[in-house]
Amino acid sequence: MVMSIASTFIALYYGSWISQNLIRQINGGELLVGTGSDERTLSTLLFNYIEWNYNTEKEPQYKQYCVWLKQNLIKQYPCIMTVYLNGESDKNYDHIMPVIGIDYQINNVYDGNDVLYFHNLFQNQIINRRLATEMGTRQSCKVGPYEGGCIPRDVTYGLAITGIIDKDHSTLPIKLYVNSWDEPNISLGAKPKILKGKIIVSNLISNQNYVLLRYNTYKTVPASGKESQFLNSKYDYRYDFLANGSTWTFNDPNVALINDYASEQSLKLLSENSHWNADGTFRTAPSLFTQAYYIHVWDEFSMKAVVYSCCEDKTEEGYRHLFTSLVTYANTKNITLNPSSVLIDFEQGAINAIN
Numbered sequence: 001m002v003m004s005i006a007s008t009f010i011a012l013y014y015g016s017w018i019s020q021n022l023i024r025q026i027n028g029g030e031l032l033v034g035t036g037s038d039e040r041t042l043s044t045l046l047f048n049y050i051e052w053n054y055n056t057e058k059e060p061q062y063k064q065y066c067v068w069l070k071q072n073l074i075k076q077y078p079c080i081m082t083v084y085l086n087g088e089s090d091k092n093y094d095h096i097m098p099v100i101g102i103d104y105q106i107n108n109v110y111d112g113n114d115v116l117y118f119h120n121l122f123q124n125q126i127i128n129r130r131l132a133t134e135m136g137t138r139q140s141c142k143v144g145p146y147e148g149g150c151i152p153r154d155v156t157y158g159l160a161i162t163g164i165i166d167k168d169h170s171t172l173p174i175k176l177y178v179n180s181w182d183e184p185n186i187s188l189g190a191k192p193k194i195l196k197g198k199i200i201v202s203n204l205i206s207n208q209n210y211v212l213l214r215y216n217t218y219k220t221v222p223a224s225g226k227e228s229q230f231l232n233s234k235y236d237y238r239y240d241f242l243a244n245g246s247t248w249t250f251n252d253p254n255v256a257l258i259n260d261y262a263s264e265q266s267l268k269l270l271s272e273n274s275h276w277n278a279d280g281t282f283r284t285a286p287s288l289f290t291q292a293y294y295i296h297v298w299d300e301f302s303m304k305a306v307v308y309s310c311c312e313d314k315t316e317e318g319y320r321h322l323f324t325s326l327v328t329y330a331n332t333k334n335i336t337l338n339p340s341s342v343l344i345d346f347e348q349g350a351i352n353a354i355n
Contacts (some may be wrong), residue, residue, distance in 0.1 A: 002081060009098045009119065010078045010161050011045070014045040016172030018045060018218075023091065031094055033082050034157040046165040050077070050159040060134045063110040063155040070114060072160035073102045080159045081118070083149030084141040091138060091159060095149055097121060102171050114238050124181040167224035172210075173202045194312075197252040204243040212250060217328045262326070266306035267335045273297035274340040278350070280311065290314060293322065319353035 011018045011034060026043045034054065042049050044081040052068055055060065069079055079101050082093035101117035111133030118128050125147045136150025138145065164171065177198040204210065213235040215221045262270070270276070280293035291314060295307035307349050309322055330337045342354050 008082065009121070011047075012178065014047070014161070015162050016045075016164075016218075017176060017178065017195070019198065024072055032050060033159060034092070035079060039159075042159070042161070043165075046221055046223055048162045048165055050160040051163060052072045052160075054155050059154045061156045062151060062153045064133075064152070065158065066114070066116075066131050067108065067110050068117070069158065069160075070102050070104055070107065071129055072162075073099065074104075075162075077160040077162050080161070081151065082316055083151055083156045084136055084138060084143075084232060085149045086142045086144045089138075091340055092155070093152060095120075095145060097148065098134065100126070108314070118148060120145055122146060139291055165223045170225065170227050172204065174212075175200045175202075176345060199250040199252060201248045201250070202246065204246050204248055206243055208243050209247070210241055210243055212241065213237070214239075214252070216325060217332070220328075224299045244260050261308040262306060262329075264335075266331060267330050267337070269299060269304070270295065270297055270306050271335050271337055275289060276339045277303065277340045278342055278344050282312065314349055316349035319350045325355060331346045 002213050002267065023041060023045075026044050039049065052065060054185060054324050057064060071077055080096055081097055081099050083097065084090075085094040088094035097118050097120055099116060099118040101108065103115040103117075105113070110215050112130060114131045115128050117126050117128045119125075122145050127146075129148055134148075134151045137153050137155050138161040141150035163173075171313040176180070177200070179196045189246060199212065201210070201212065211227075211231065213230060213233075213300060214237040215234075222233050239250065241250070258276045275297070275332065280291040284292065289310040289312055291311050293311050294305045295309075296303050296305050298304075307326065311318055311322060327337045329330065344354070
């Protein structure tokens with residue numbers, strides 16, 4: 001789970017919001033550094049990375065590992081490192097954390113006075129430690145999670161995330177900022193909350209036109225191609241702008257709060273029906289939502305509700321987001337949703353979205 005949080009954190013650095021649950025779904029469970037699954041998951045999510053080669057480095061690896069971290073951080077590549085924690089027992093490491101910066105004097109040698117900056121993922125603050133205080137063994141580490149644990153002395157594990165996969169260099173750097181540092185655990189009964197995104201695009205040239213594309217799934221993002229391939233791809237939102245400096249800040253207005261619930265079996269039943277029936281309830285709805293919205297289809301016995309949705313509003317944009325997210329998720333299961341007709345009451349926003 002911690003690797004999922006660290007990956008979510010670093011994805012923001014490259015303009016991506018990736019939920020912890022999605023990362024675990026791709027990986028098929030817990031995500032760990034140094035097992036091979038971490039590299040496969042990062043590649044699936046279209047990130048380039050450099051792995052610390054713990055198999056070939058001589059032991060003890062600590063000092064050379066710190067030099068490797070430093071050289072990647074100097075290039076402004078956020079890193080993922082592993083540490084021991086006081087009181088734990090795993091022989092390899094106990095905790096995974098994102099590393100975001102370093103204070104240093106010389107860039108290519110180990111210096112115990114260098115200061116590493118990282119997040120412990122337990123609290124909303126940046127931790128800093130001198131490298132001379134970071135090293136430890138399984139037995140000697142007496143540092144807890146809030147202080148950042150101990151980087152292993154002998155065998156170390158790590159990744160440097162160098163950017164998104166863009167083989168033809170058609171994109172520009174983007175950072176995504178959200179208004180909360182953690183996610184509510186809805187599975188344990190926590191209430192959902194709206195996360196709002198702010199985008200900062202850099203390396204712009206003044207008085208030139210640019211296009212910002214938003215994708216609601218990594219599956220439709222091109223990994224190569226010129227600008228035309230991106231513009232012809234299956235993005236969800238497009239924003240055109242004229243640069244008036246080297247950076248541009250954008251507050252994403254599309255923060256529709258929608259939860260869809262449908263089993264894979266229900267989606268298959270939905271796919272097999274060319275006619276859908278849909279309607280919502282406005283007088284009763286879960287907290288934070290305006291309506292509960294349902295999609296029904298016939299099977300050989302009766303009409304059944306196969307999709308349950310909680311919607312923030314009843315605007316055209318909200319309905320469009322609902323149906324788009326439903327179709328996008330079905331595509332990840334190789335299920336095609338393409339009804340020939342949808343029966344609804346007279347609600348212009350829903351009609352426009354469906355059309």
